[in-house]
Amino acid sequence: MTAWYVEHGPEGDVVVSSRIRLARNVKETPFPVHMSREQGEQIIEKAKQVLLGSGNGAAHVFDYFSMNELNAVDKQVLVEKHLISPEMLQDVHSRGVLLSKDECVSVMLNEEDHLRIQCIFSGMKLDEAWDLANKIDNLIEQEVEYAYSENYGYLTCCPTNAGTGLRASVMIHLPALTITRYINSLLNAVGKLGIAVRGLYGEGTEARGHFFQISNQVTMGMSEEDTLENLKGIVRQIIEQERLARRKLFHENRERLEDRLYRSYGIFSNARIMSSQEFMKLLSDVRLGINLEIIKGISLKKMNELMIATQPANIIKRFDGNLSAEQRDMKRAEMIRNTMDH
Amino acid sequence: MMCQQCLERPASVHLTQIINDEKKEIHLCEQCARKHKELTFDNGFTFASPFSIHNFLAGFLGNGFGYHIQPQERSTMPGCDFCNMTYEQFARSGKLGCGHCYDVFGSTLEPVFKKMHGNTYHHGKLPQRAGGKIKAQREIKGLKLQLNKAVHNEEYERAAQLRDKIRELEAQLKEDI
Ligand SMILES: [Zn+2]
Ligand SMILES: [Zn+2]
Numbered sequence: 001m002t003a004w005y006v007e008h009g010p011e012g013d014v015v016v017s018s019r020i021r022l023a024r025n026v027k028e029t030p031f032p033v034h035m036s037r038e039q040g041e042q043i044i045e046k047a048k049q050v051l052l053g054s055g056n057g058a059a060h061v062f063d064y065f066s067m068n069e070l071n072a073v074d075k076q077v078l079v080e081k082h083l084i085s086p087e088m089l090q091d092v093h094s095r096g097v098l099l100s101k102d103e104c105v106s107v108m109l110n111e112e113d114h115l116r117i118q119c120i121f122s123g124m125k126l127d128e129a130w131d132l133a134n135k136i137d138n139l140i141e142q143e144v145e146y147a148y149s150e151n152y153g154y155l156t157c158c159p160t161n162a163g164t165g166l167r168a169s170v171m172i173h174l175p176a177l178t179i180t181r182y183i184n185s186l187l188n189a190v191g192k193l194g195i196a197v198r199g200l201y202g203e204g205t206e207a208r209g210h211f212f213q214i215s216n217q218v219t220m221g222m223s224e225e226d227t228l229e230n231l232k233g234i235v236r237q238i239i240e241q242e243r244l245a246r247r248k249l250f251h252e253n254r255e256r257l258e259d260r261l262y263r264s265y266g267i268f269s270n271a272r273i274m275s276s277q278e279f280m281k282l283l284s285d286v287r288l289g290i291n292l293e294i295i296k297g298i299s300l301k302k303m304n305e306l307m308i309a310t311q312p313a314n315i316i317k318r319f320d321g322n323l324s325a326e327q328r329d330m331k332r333a334e335m336i337r338n339t340m341d342h
Numbered sequence: 343m344m345c346q347q348c349l350e351r352p353a354s355v356h357l358t359q360i361i362n363d364e365k366k367e368i369h370l371c372e373q374c375a376r377k378h379k380e381l382t383f384d385n386g387f388t389f390a391s392p393f394s395i396h397n398f399l400a401g402f403l404g405n406g407f408g409y410h411i412q413p414q415e416r417s418t419m420p421g422c423d424f425c426n427m428t429y430e431q432f433a434r435s436g437k438l439g440c441g442h443c444y445d446v447f448g449s450t451l452e453p454v455f456k457k458m459h460g461n462t463y464h465h466g467k468l469p470q471r472a473g474g475k476i477k478a479q480r481e482i483k484g485l486k487l488q489l490n491k492a493v494h495n496e497e498y499e500r501a502a503q504l505r506d507k508i509r510e511l512e513a514q515l516k517e518d519i
Contacts, residue, residue: 030425030440112437138470146469147441150476152448152455153464155441159451160458162444164466194460221461 001060001121003103005081005308008301009123013291014239016171016211016304017122019082020129022137023156023165024115025147031157032092032110040094043114047107050143051098051136060100060132062107067095076313078106082120087111105136112157113165115140122304124235126168126228134224153220163220168228170235175210175288176245177238186241187212194218195234210284214238250292261289269340273326274333279310298340306339345371422446475515482511 004017025031026046029039044066051062067075067088078084083106084097098107108116117136119129147155154165161167177183187197199212214235216227249257264285274282287303289295308314310332316323319331345353346369353369419429423446427439432447444451455462468476485508492501 025441027441031438033437034425034427034439134467137467141470145471148469149441149444149464150479151463152444152451153466154469155438155444157439158437159454162455163459163464166466218459218461220455220459221463221465222459223466227466 001102001104003081004120004122005304006301007122008299008304009121009125011124011239012122012300014173014242015124015235016173017082017120018125018129019118019120019167019169019171020126020133021167021169022115022117022133023113023154023161023167024117024137024140025155025157026114027145027147029114029147032094032112032114033157035094035110037093040110044094044096044109046144047098047109047115047140050140051107060102060105062098062100062105065097065099067097068093073313073316077311077317080311080313081308083118084108085111085116105132107136107140113161124170124232124239126170126232130168130224130228160217161219164222164224164227166219166224166227167215168231169213169215170231172212172214172235172238172242173210173284173287174212174238174242175284176249177242178210180245180249182241182245186238190214190234190238193230193234195231211280246288246292257292258294261285261292261294265289265295268336270337271333273329274336275329276310276312276332279332279336280307283307302339306336310335343369345369345374347371347374420446478511478515482508482515485511 009015009017026043029035029043032040044064048064052064065074065078070078075084075089078097078099079086079089081103083099083103085108088095088097088108088111092110094110096109098105098109100106104119104121106118106120108118117133117140119133119136121129149155153163156162156165174183177186187199190197194217195214196217197212197214214231216231218227222230264282268282268286271278283303283306286295286298287300290298290300290303309318312325312328315328315331315335323331343353345351348371351371351373354372355370421428421431422439422443424442425439427443427446429447429450432438432443432450438444438447452462485504489501489504489508492498492504
């Protein structure tokens with residue numbers, strides 16, 4: 001397995017990544033906000049014992065990082081790679097993460113819940129991510145008794161997660177549905193199905209970068225398998241709609257579309273200073289151009305890599321310096337040029 | 343449009359969330375958006391965490407959804423002895439302090455579960471440890487349903503078989519305890 005952002009997975013023309021997160025708490029221990037330092041350390045010790053030991057059975061080798069010991073840049077790098085949540089950046093005692101060397105699995109310790117098991121893969125791979133998260137969950141349970149009730153299932157700090165504690169989500173790129181403005185009716189329809197759609201909007205009406213996150217909201221009364229089937233069914237339909245809209249755009253508005261994508265491609269490949277916002281907007285067009293085979297000779301895999309490598313903390317980490325925002329914008333433009341040249 | 347946070351600067355960041363048919367729009371200025379801990383803007387594609395669902399939940403607990411509990415009454419509601427969470431804290435944050443809180447605040451939580459999940463019972467994975475007992479209880483529940491059906495359909499032979507099976511499982515459960 002390789003990290004989600006250096007791969008181009010199934011349905012990768014539309015689906016960027018698939019993620020499974022399981023929220024778990026240890027029995028007879030207050031949830032992290034209410035626990036003592038000692039209780040927090042005990043949870044960390046237990047989790048390390050399971051996953052750092054040789055022959056943990058997960059076929060993934062883990063490292064442990066204490067949040068107190070990581071520096072600010074390293075923490076932000078993990079957030080940018082979606083391996084820890086921004087919540088983990090807050091200065092709270094007894095927090096850490098067990099991270100698999102291939103960056104497919106991260107187990108956050110003492111975030112909102114004692115354990116947050118996360119598996120993330122490139123492309124549409126919800127089943128694979130669930131299988132792995134489930135396996136790690138079973139391993140941890142050999143050492144730890146979970147807070148669980150017959151009625152309410154796995155007990156979590158926030159009651160919106162109680163039951164399965166499962167959040168399955170897919171990051172999806174919907175440029176054609178956004179450009180053709182079909183997106184709103186689609187999102188409204190999806191919202192009725194126990195599914196949440198989040199997109200980040202910039203100025204104007206178009207989603208910044210046209211990336212959306214689609215996830216289940218229901219965690220009680222539905223099995224994990226049914227939850228995944230439901231989400232997969234909806235995502236499959238959205239993928240089809242997006243592909244249809246791309247073909248329609250291409251056939252009905254070819255000149256305008258080509259003009260837009262070539263302009264973006266031109267700026268993307270030649271700019272000297274690029275903010276991360278502009279980057280996401282142009283990246284969306286370049287991805288669409290690659291998918292429609294208007295832009296040739298560059299792979300989606302490279303685009304996925306670039307998307308993470310050009311994030312602010314990742315740039316600082318790579319160039320090992322205290323770069324200002326403007327210096328980062330120059331580095332970002334340089335990294336893009338280097339990628340597009342080859 | 344003005345920023346909803348500071349009500350001073352014009353809003354330039356517009357966030358839309360649709361959760362269970364409820365559309366929510368948040369409009370912030372760049373400064374406030376940056377400050378918002380859940381939104382790392384520099385980072386281009388970090389999505390809003392489900393922060394608003396917490397507010398939403400706290401909102402309808404605070405309004406005593408289905409229970410009409412007035413703020414002054416809330417301070418007299420029983421809290422959790424294990425983690426010392428008060429009803430007031432729970433209603434304000436929409437979060438729980440420990441596993442026992444689910445027993446203490448259960449009657450308030452169930453209508454919330456119903457509204458949010460359309461259900462108040464877990465139907466998913468069973469932990470392996472406590473799972474054996476729960477699995478047997480679930481099986482007994484299922485068999486009892488089948489038994490009722492068999493009796494209703496006058497399939498007495500089958501009903502007798504089911505009754506034996508239920509007795510057997512119940513005896514096993516008692517032994518385990
Ligand atoms: Zn503001
Ligand atoms: Zn409690």
